[in-house]
Amino acid sequence: MKTLKIPEATIIRLSVYSRYLTEVDRKGIVTISSGEIAEGVGVSPAQVRKDLAYFGEFGTRGVGYNVKDLRRHILKILGLSVDWSVTLVGLGNLGLALTTYKGFRERGFIITSIFDTDPGKAATKINGVDVMPLERLVEVVKQNRTQIGIITVPAAAAQDIADMMVKAGVQAILNFAPVVLNVPAEIELRNVDLAVNLEVLTFNIGAQRF
Amino acid sequence: MKTLKIPEATIIRLSVYSRYLTEVDRKGIVTISSGEIAEGVGVSPAQVRKDLAYFGEFGTRGVGYNVKDLRRHILKILGLSVDWSVTLVGLGNLGLALTTYKGFRERGFIITSIFDTDPGKAATKINGVDVMPLERLVEVVKQNRTQIGIITVPAAAAQDIADMMVKAGVQAILNFAPVVLNVPAEIELRNVDLAVNLEVLTFNIGAQRF
DNA sequence: GATAGATAGTGATATAATGAACAATAAAAA
DNA sequence: TTTTTATTGTTCATTATATCACTATCTATC
Known part of the structure; x- marks a missing residue:
């Protein structure tokens, strides 16, 4: 149970990532890299990885992230797995x-x-x-x-x-x-x-x- | 013509200050200190002075700020002196x-x-x-x-x-x-x-x- | 199985924002 | 006129955030 302080800017970006991943998932894309997410939402690839790193390791080196998994993880983080x-x-x-x-x-x-x-x-x-x-x-x-x-x-x-x-x-x-x-x-x-x-x-x- | 970078957070706070000053002015208050503004909008007094310092010297040491003047200055800064x-x-x-x-x-x-x-x-x-x-x-x-x-x-x-x-x-x-x-x-x-x-x-x- | 290419995770570094402290100065009081 | 008090403007220190560069490791290919 880490008690790490998370920047609010990170939370806002996570929300934007999840929205973008929903869109990407709808297109049937299975895997995505931090660079592609960065491109899609207008931030740097390092920023995407840093933001996610606060909460765990969700990707696979050399490969990228599974779109559905990552989306689900972010929604969970944001507290959106419940109504x-x-x-x-x-x-x-x-x-x-x-x-x-x-x-x-x-x-x-x-x-x-x-x-x-x-x-x-x-x-x-x-x-x-x-x-x-x-x-x-x-x-x-x-x-x-x-x-x-x-x-x-x-x-x-x-x-x-x-x-x-x-x-x-x-x-x-x-x-x-x-x-x-x-x-x-x-x-x-x-x-x-x-x-x-x-x-x-x-x-x-x-x-x-x- | 300084080309100083102004934090966006400063701009947002200036907007809040101006709103608060409008309220204070309506009560007929003539002079206000950075501490009172800070109290009214929920930031630190140093923050108020820092934000204003980007744009000039609007106060009088030992006294504070003239409410109407400061309000007008901030509106000008925000570009709100015109429609x-x-x-x-x-x-x-x-x-x-x-x-x-x-x-x-x-x-x-x-x-x-x-x-x-x-x-x-x-x-x-x-x-x-x-x-x-x-x-x-x-x-x-x-x-x-x-x-x-x-x-x-x-x-x-x-x-x-x-x-x-x-x-x-x-x-x-x-x-x-x-x-x-x-x-x-x-x-x-x-x-x-x-x-x-x-x-x-x-x-x-x-x-x-x- | 070894190698090359790709990409995540991370520690170090740089930049930005905030907070604390203090010198400067104006008004009020002595 | 001098002293005291209040409060700004500003410098310096601290904290927070973002960027960079490197290492680890996965997949695919030879």
């Missing part, structure tokens, strides 16, 4: 987009409950999942043993929702509200700020100024 | 969510054209912007001198759209399709993979295994 129960709060346009996003279910993320303050919305059903009022969040999420929460409410409401999710026992939160949330250290928190992504682009476009 | 013309391709749920996302317009990102293959969609109007068929993409984007493209089409179609955007002269692409795109080196490309974000969380939840 995850996800709750989503905030059924605006973004929330609606995420509840119907096929990429989540494909990777084993099942949205098991949806919450919104709007009583009109809280009567509807999305993909067979009832939309419920916020008051029921803690109860339902606890009951379902939901591990992951997605926040797609306005910035001003996000901290309250995060608090409820923590109270309900989620282990991780994916936050789309453009605000810094405070959660206990044992809760995994990730922020996706859509505007920030555009701002990195505009900075880079104008970066010759510096 | 940007953005085109969005792929009016699914995610595309629809992004076209109506208020956070973009607030920061000066104006969606000036929308494209979709579906002839039904290509007759509608979102936020006063006509939805047009793909055939018109190159022409319209050129005409508008649109600098940024957002891709929200399925993975299989994404490369074609990217090619069209490049042909039409965009300088940067924000790609939401879960696929690695090939674009010329001079085009700024950023990928937002929603599933990857959840996968980093599930890895971290289960990370005690390593």
Whole structure:
């Protein structure tokens, strides 16, 4: 049981590798080299091997990696060999987009409950999942043993929702509200700020100024 | 004209600082220290000063930073002192969510054209912007001198759209399709993979295994 | 069975990012 | 006017990450 620190960049790349391997596997290719993976996803071959080396030896020297095996190993590493129960709060346009996003279910993320303050919305059903009022969040999420929460409410409401999710026992939160949330250290928190992504682009476009 | 390399992490933090400063400014606070900013956004004070130091001296020793001034400086650095013309391709749920996302317009990102293959969609109007068929993409984007493209089409179609955007002269692409795109080196490309974000969380939840 | 060619795994090295410490300096107090 | 206090800007040390170059070893061929 090594307690080696794994860079987050490595995790992100593993996720990309697995996606690429799914594609390669679909084409019926059986074996692949680190160089070919590197080519396919835009990194160096050494990087691919280093990333995998954190977790074991998955290849055969002189030959390469078995596509199906490597894919399965990476999915296991990422925790995707089992399904995850996800709750989503905030059924605006973004929330609606995420509840119907096929990429989540494909990777084993099942949205098991949806919450919104709007009583009109809280009567509807999305993909067979009832939309419920916020008051029921803690109860339902606890009951379902939901591990992951997605926040797609306005910035001003996000901290309250995060608090409820923590109270309900989620282990991780994916936050789309453009605000810094405070959660206990044992809760995994990730922020996706859509505007920030555009701002990195505009900075880079104008970066010759510096 | 320094040609100093700026870490991308710095740019992302600057974006967060500016958001936080907007909030602080709204409360009428005039002066702020690096420590207070650090507290507000969850980084170290030294990190805040380091990030700013790449671009100049914006504070006063013994005093701190003027909130309005610093905010304006950062927005300038990020290229947000002017508006940007953005085109969005792929009016699914995610595309629809992004076209109506208020956070973009607030920061000066104006969606000036929308494209979709579906002839039904290509007759509608979102936020006063006509939805047009793909055939018109190159022409319209050129005409508008649109600098940024957002891709929200399925993975299989994404490369074609990217090619069209490049042909039409965009300088940067924000790609939401879960696929690695090939674009010329001079085009700024950023990928937002929603599933990857959840996968980093599930890895971290289960990370005690390593 | 020996040899050549290919490719994984890995230790050493280089680069980048972060953190800690401190000198410089402005404002407030004495 | 001098001293004290606060806080920036910057240097130096540390840590983290990526790259390079080498070794080990597998398969196929002679």
